[in-house]
Amino acid sequence: MEHRNKKANRAMIDCLNNKDTSRLGDYVADDCIDHTPPPGFDSKGLKAIQAGFDGFITAFPDMQIVIEDEVAHGENVITLIRWTGTHKGEFAGIPATGKRIDVGSLGWVCFRDGKAIEHWGYFDVAAMMQQLGVTQ
Numbered sequence: 001m002e003h004r005n006k007k008a009n010r011a012m013i014d015c016l017n018n019k020d021t022s023r024l025g026d027y028v029a030d031d032c033i034d035h036t037p038p039p040g041f042d043s044k045g046l047k048a049i050q051a052g053f054d055g056f057i058t059a060f061p062d063m064q065i066v067i068e069d070e071v072a073h074g075e076n077v078i079t080l081i082r083w084t085g086t087h088k089g090e091f092a093g094i095p096a097t098g099k100r101i102d103v104g105s106l107g108w109v110c111f112r113d114g115k116a117i118e119h120w121g122y123f124d125v126a127a128m129m130q131q132l133g134v135t136q
Contacts, residue, residue: 002072005111009077012109012116013065019057021050029115036121049119060085060101068104075112081105083123087132094134103128 008027015023030046037043037052057063063085070079082104087097105123109116129135 001074002077004114005075005077005109006070006072008111008114008116009070009072009079009109010067013067013079013081016053016057016063017065019061021053021057024050024053027115029112029117032116032118034119034121036119036123055091059087059089059091059096061088062086075110077109077111079107079109081107094132097132097134099132101128101131103131 012024012027015021015027025046028046028049031044032046032049034043034049034052037048060083063083066082066084068080068082070077072078082102084100084102086100087094089096103124104127105121107119107121110118126135
């Protein structure tokens with residue numbers, strides 16, 4: 001079970017790195033709940049989750065996500081991730097700055113039958129805002 005869930009978790013990240021959120025439905029349940037969605041996005045359901053990631057991809061079109069560590073236990077996969085990209089589109093009401101981000105995050109995904117049903121995460125928004133020059 002842990003191996004299957006880690007494989008699904010990595011496949012979700014591959015979808016994002018390949019800028020293909022249409023494939024997220026292969027790994028995310030239609031009624032998945034994201035307890036920590038991107039600013040300004042809904043948290044319930046596959047379509048909302050796709051829209052959140054599409055917004056992030058639009059704002060950071062060269063975005064890359066690197067898995068730094070990953071632990072699976074039962075139905076849960078916890079992943080330490082590094083996000084990089086250049087801010088070339090509006091994000092959370094912030095116009096494009098052209099600045100690069102390099103931000104850490106931690107995600108906890110609960111799977112059922114090989115699909116994500118819940119997500120909790122920590123994304124270092126303060127570091128991202130500082131790197132974008134929005135805050136000091």
